[in-house]
Amino acid sequence: MKKLKRSSRLVEMTQYLLARPHTLISLTAFAERYQSAKSSISEDLAIIKEVFEEEGIGQLHTLAGAAGGVKFKPMMPVATSLAIINEVCQTLQQPDRVLPGGYLYMTDMLGQPKLLADIGKMFATAFAESQIDIIMTVETKGIPLAYATAACMNIPVVIVRRDNKVTEGSAVSINYVSGSTKRIQTMSLARRALKERSRVLIIDDFMKAGGTIQGMMDLLHEFNATVAGVGVLVESGEVENEERLLTDYVSLANLIAVDMKTKQMEVVPGNYFAMPTN
């Protein structure tokens, strides 16, 4: 790269950091990239850090010492996320979204790249301090959420298939009971898709009793992997407590009431916003 002026270097460093979240970049690497003294690089990073933190873009962590450097963590301030989620709740309450069985039509929302990026950033914020190797979801509607989160956290995604016709070599299949409908279903994952002892963040779009997520946890057990966290976009709070298979999870929205006759729904922010740390 040719040597840049200060102002151009700030632009370039900003884009470079934004494109590499959760990646440690050494001061030496920056100094070489921009043919500049480490002291100038440090001053630039201080400016970027201040803007990123003041404007709610994320944190810039500086690690001192020989192995030191800087790491950008996308983080969304709780006020920003709450404003976005309140809007999501409003949209979800539109009466024509009620589907048979008390499900919600939200496929259109899960197709919007800007909203997905925001939701991914919320999950990345919720799990920023967890040690996570990989994100897992089950096809189909959880996939965009999993990838949006992975992009912010810079970790890979693995997709569990709902059939066992996978053309991906040998696979592990399990049966699980969908908690609310009590139907037995199958999910499977290719043997080579997940390393043993991985720490896994499970992301899904909707959780009623939690049977699907419990199924993913059972599947992880087959791979000697562990659950490092569970995040869902919408939980259905209509489930009786004793029916909930899972208690430790983060939800961004909560569908607390559905009246199938009037097609009236009540959707409120999820448990993420009720946590004491927020």
Place this chain on the structure above:
Amino acid sequence: MKKLKRSSRLVEMTQYLLARPHTLISLTAFAERYQSAKSSISEDLAIIKEVFEEEGIGQLHTLAGAAGGVKFKPMMPVATSLAIINEVCQTLQQPDRVLPGGYLYMTDMLGQPKLLADIGKMFATAFAESQIDIIMTVETKGIPLAYATAACMNIPVVIVRRDNKVTEGSAVSINYVSGSTKRIQTMSLARRALKERSRVLIIDDFMKAGGTIQGMMDLLHEFNATVAGVGVLVESGEVENEERLLTDYVSLANLIAVDMKTKQMEVVPGNYFAMPTN
């Protein structure tokens, strides 16, 4: 937003533009956001434009006049994309990736957020000048590619399902013949998922004879929508020309030969890199 110093404003404007691709932002909006004169904003944009274009981040289009402003288009220079695709081809040629039927195991690669972002940017570059309203893909492996492209182009995604058990209200189903296996299969799309007369970019991970993509095109016909482009990550060049159902598409890589006995494969850059405009 509080008034920022020049250097901080450059950082903020850079992240603001990067987060809003293919979105027209007026100079007035910027001037108000930063409480600065339009002349200062214009100077800042000139610096950002130069860095974005020199470093292969994308183009900054300036539109003059009352409705004017600036629009960031992520674009990847062909040399950068070719270097990435050459690496992809190398990885795809690993012998343990050959699956029965001449398919390629590439699920692990489709789980890497950085690679996906790069591929999305390549498709966004290939179709930057096309008028596109929405991106369509069919579950499951095309989904991350479709979203990565959508994020760069700032347009929504719609996912075609392989079954008709969708819990998404009334749906249109079609049968199609998978070109290489000659099996009849079903795909379906919820009625409300796609507006009539939409201009659609079809994205998928793998194309042999093109039956699946032809199926999506038939489905579009049911919605009075039109195909604005077709992009695939890997095409299988092994198909005889007369068997190919589709001729107008962009491929990033081409699996030109598979020897099932030795598990040797040859993967080369796709037709995107053979186009005269590149």
